[in-house]
Amino acid sequence: xxxxxxxxxxxxxxxxxxxxxxxxxxxxxxxxxxxxxxxxxxxxxxxxxxxxxxxxxxxxxxxxxxxxxxxxxxxxxxxxxxxxxxxxxxxxxxxxxxxxxxxxxxxxxxxxxxxxxxxxxxxxxxxxxxxxxxxxxxxxxxxxxxxxxxxxxxxxxxxxxxxxxxxxxxxxxxxxxxxxxxxxxxxxxxxxxxxxxxxxxxxxxxxxxxxxxxxxxxxxxxxxxxxxxxxxx
Numbered sequence: 001x002x003x004x005x006x007x008x009x010x011x012x013x014x015x016x017x018x019x020x021x022x023x024x025x026x027x028x029x030x031x032x033x034x035x036x037x038x039x040x041x042x043x044x045x046x047x048x049x050x051x052x053x054x055x056x057x058x059x060x061x062x063x064x065x066x067x068x069x070x071x072x073x074x075x076x077x078x079x080x081x082x083x084x085x086x087x088x089x090x091x092x093x094x095x096x097x098x099x100x101x102x103x104x105x106x107x108x109x110x111x112x113x114x115x116x117x118x119x120x121x122x123x124x125x126x127x128x129x130x131x132x133x134x135x136x137x138x139x140x141x142x143x144x145x146x147x148x149x150x151x152x153x154x155x156x157x158x159x160x161x162x163x164x165x166x167x168x169x170x171x172x173x174x175x176x177x178x179x180x181x182x183x184x185x186x187x188x189x190x191x192x193x194x195x196x197x198x199x200x201x202x203x204x205x206x207x208x209x210x211x212x213x214x215x216x217x218x219x220x221x222x223x224x225x226x227x228x229x230x231x232x233x
Contacts, residue, residue, distance in 0.1 A: 003015060008228060010186030012037050013068055014033065015072070017041075018043050026060070029055035038062070038065075045076055047082055048080070048084060052069070056179070062131060062180070065190060067227075068089075070189060093109075094109065105226045108189070108193060110222055111129045111223050113127050122150065125137075127193075127194040132161060133194035134162050135194050135199075136162070136165070137166075148183075163195050171205050171206060173195055173207055177191045177209065186209060189214065196218055197223070201218065
């Protein structure tokens, strides 16, 4: 399989094209991940459309990844020169536009914010962005304790992504992320949407991660995400 390595604010994926031997399996995904956070398997591609499967570092599959779909779009744009790209993953179509500054703007689709829940001393807000999230309002370094605790709690039979977020002011938050099947990552696109939705509900939100900033716009129940994606190898 031909491969290249890409990152979005430190969240690293290996991009591979599906070969003649068929689809990846969990073992193959773990081997390809190495020091990366996961693998983006290119199922098919043409001038302005790409279909991918997203694999976590532990060999499990993810329903959606904001950073991963942005990387897939950047990968295709490098190949074909397309400036408007549709990324297909599972049941979602993520429309992506390459901006003049090289960043990419994505329409990630619908999100849903649940009622706050209390679990073994921890209050969190469940959010769905096509994949599951548990957002805790608190001190971001607490992710090291709360991330593994909530990810594998029986409340989440299929596990969950976890964020601990501090609201810095109107339209601005700081967060750290524990990704399901990976552990802590420097940034996460769907996590940016989840924390923006849980803390603001609508409007423009700047999300600060250890790896850098992502810009989220929440409008009419749909999420839009803007940030970089770059090849590193």
